[in-house]
Amino acid sequence: MAMQPHSKKRVCYYYDSDIGNYYYGQGHPMKPHRIRMTHNLLLNYGLYRKMEIYRPHKATADEMTKFHSDDYIRFLRSIRPDNMSEYNKQMQRFNVGEDCPVFDGLYEFCQLSAGGSVAAAVKLNKQASEICINWGGGLHHAKKSEASGFCYVNDIVLGILELLKYHQRVLYIDIDVHHGDGVEEAFYTTDRVMTVSFHKYGEYFPGTGDLRDIGAGKGKYYAVNIPLRDGMDDESYESIFVPIISKVMETFQPSAVVLQCGADSLTGDRLGCFNLTVRGHGRCVELVKRFGLPFLLVGGGGYTIRNVSRCWTYETSVALGVEIANELPYNDYFEYFGPDFKLHISPSNMSNQNTSEYLEKIKNRLFENLRMLPHAPGVQVQAIPEDAVNDESDDEDKVDKDERLPQSEKDKRITGDGELSDSEDEGEGGRRDNRSYRAPQPQPRKRPRLDKDASAVKDELKSEDIKDDVKNMSVEEPKKETATNP
């Protein structure tokens, strides 16, 4: 099958071969080994050779204190299992000890995880890649001065901070079964980062993520929480993920996306309570990828490690746009995947407590909140393509006004009705020209928004828009290439 050149993405992947040997301690569910298992699967599936593979640097204390407090990082750097007793007080203060134990090489582990996400963000900024993957990252619970939920250093926040140098607005999506509280808290009061978290809520760690938590100050309405109940399956997950993300893309118009792919939302997870399959989980990656924005994929939770590595392997293949066989290739950890030795897993027969009615209500409430957003903050009016004049306003794009784009470039940017941006509209040349995602809609509809009674029109459009989006997302299947399975 002939590949259309533009459906292939340049993918960079970050991995350090040491990562699998960090060990949280006896009985601790967090196992960095799962990242190595993923890596070995990638090699034997032949996906390794299709990506740029990088060994990340170890993030320095300087880099980490861009978000974290100095004394917290100093503490992480100095604490070791053999000197723990001297740090009793600080351990309490920084919440290190129980869930977040002190283990051998703790600081290095944080350095690698953070180093990967930061390097990946810089890579995206330089437009040297379209999709970056760091399965060693995604530690979304870590707070500014506090460890939490197996997370010490918040690589995601550090990565987003890096992205913000070049991107006016960054979207963070979290599909871990736990609420992405660390990231949400870090950006709770800013309108430049929207955090969207889908998670189990109610008598569940970390306890935050209520529908009513929507951000504060300038960041009001820029935190989006989707509280879910036990037993979410692929179908209901997609039924809420698609409309919410479409709407968020449309209203927030980010120019870069970070997706936390915590795999504890899979069925049969040791700590989770959802019923997603690898396919359903990977579907989220696929959907976000289709928006064609600079895209950072990070890991996260995931405590049934054979399924975690299945999931992240599949998601790497999705990022690459390559189809892989259901039969797992032989590898060092092949025996972990018995008795079926397949890539895909089946959902269990647990009941889904999320009725369609419940999801519908949640969705409507969130739409109401999203309607409160000023349309694309910081940007005045979108270009109106028919006029063929690029009058995008100042503070987003610092494009040299005198420098016209070649007509061919512009033509590429006009998105067709049913087409979701897979276009490579970023030219070579390293220009800093991060355009926002524009919803793929018939152009005339854009205009009424500028009118005085825009809100009324918007209301009227709302339901239709969404249906369109859903349709669009499900109609177009990406072109895929079958990988040879060595």
Next chain:
Amino acid sequence: MAANMYRVGDCVYFETSPKSPYQIRRIEELNKTASGNVEAKVMCFYRRRDLPNPLIQLADKHQMAQSEDSPIAMKLKKICLKTPVGEEQAAQAVLDPALAAMEEESSDLPGTDGLAPKQRHQAKHRELFLSRHVETLPATHIRGKCTVTLLNETESLLSYLNKDDAFFYCLVFDPSQKTLLADKGEIRVGSRYQTEVTNLLKEGEEDPRNGEELETLVWTPEHGLTDRQIDQFLVVSRSVGTFARALDCSSSVKQPSLHMSAAAASRDITLFHAMDTLHKSGYSIESALSSLVPASGPVLCRDEMEEWSASEANLFEEALDKYGKDFADIRQDFLPWKTLKNLVEYYYMWKTTDRYVQQKRVKAVEAESKLKQVYIPNYNKPNQALISSSAGGGKTPAVLNGGTNGTAALPPAQICLSCQVTTSNQWYMWGPEHLQYRLCGSCWQYWKRYGGLKTANAFGESEAEATKVRPDGDETALSASHRPHRCTVLNCAKEFKLRAHLARHVATAHGTGEGARPVMKTRAAFYLRASPFTRLARRLARALRRPRHFARSPFSPINLQQVKHECEYIRRFNI
């Protein structure tokens, strides 16, 4: 069948006493005991009726605070729920006068707007309180499944009422401390929690980050090699590895057969090394090949699995038996010449071996006592409270059937206290025995499941349950929430909406009781209030009232049900 399969994580009804409603529990563990019975470790949900009154009031306030965003409501949300309120004083402290004004309308749950009073009444039966209290019950006491979900404010309570066995909760109850907590974390706001947001780089400003310092490229897909060529190179590198093992003395001892050497040379470490070699040789197969066989001999890559000797492996297993997976201890006491990383890597590879599989089997046998699910058949034995059809007929009301007046020609039928029906397949005794209350089959089921009567009844629950000893002992239901609390001191008779306020009043105005806790605590204070219905009944059902008779025998009960029924009858037919 599936309906009778109970799994860990399910919410279920437990019957611990035939006469009281089911208890709602969530199964945390199912364990087989030595005698072959199955015990369920369960987490408790509490019903409204199980909570002490002040807490119920707090819970209602919380609800109101949730539904309105008034500043007072917000204040409430913050204070009430964090204050321990098991003691009356505490409750009093919480409910400061500013809030007292809101008490009246406070008893509604959110989303009750537009609910009929009856639905509102029933909605209260669907509210539960989560607790962290865990107990162990025999699995045979399970009586069915139910669902308990955290109430979301977008939901209407009607969605729960319309579904059988559906409950919701908002708050967490701590039975030992007698406190309520909102099950909600908090996103903190302030410079100690948020990050400073990086500014967009200005036009022409260069990012100081240098890509090379941040990462090292180890593979690029822009290599010009075909998949076939890469695969071929991988095969070659494995062959080199096999040959290298043949030359290596220690390997040839460990892997006596060619197959074993080939298998060892096919492990991922060899493949990764081959890829690295390709990259380092600029994706030239030729130069990569020559670096596979340097002057020192063919390249040999061995991982921990291969590196370890048989005796080391035995030591490791022995240590694992002794210390579990505490690798630091294992290293210190058994394998000090290995690093911790060696141990961890080896451990995860060791898990793929047959020896681990055998161990796992042993473990699996041990774990057999932990069940994932259990089958409990439907429970069909008649409940104690069931009135057998022969005995139930008309015997019991006969005592009160002495009224010979014409209007009393009603059949001595039984009336369901809750829904007022007179015919039912089954009748159940309900409430304290001397009151002779009856429930029809469906109302009985309702009572067992939801812990209340279908209709809010003038005589209803509160009185009947008054005689029931509350779990916490010092509660009397006669002081039910809608009644004002009146001071019992002579010539005072002030009324208070809250018992706590009354307590304060008694303590300050009359100085009785020890400290702030007066009469209230030791004896049930109650008064008789004639409701309009009662007054009406006094007139209408005169024949049944027989004041003289009852004045002479104060201990014989008046069948209120019958009185009520007669009133209804008279009213309906306008006699």
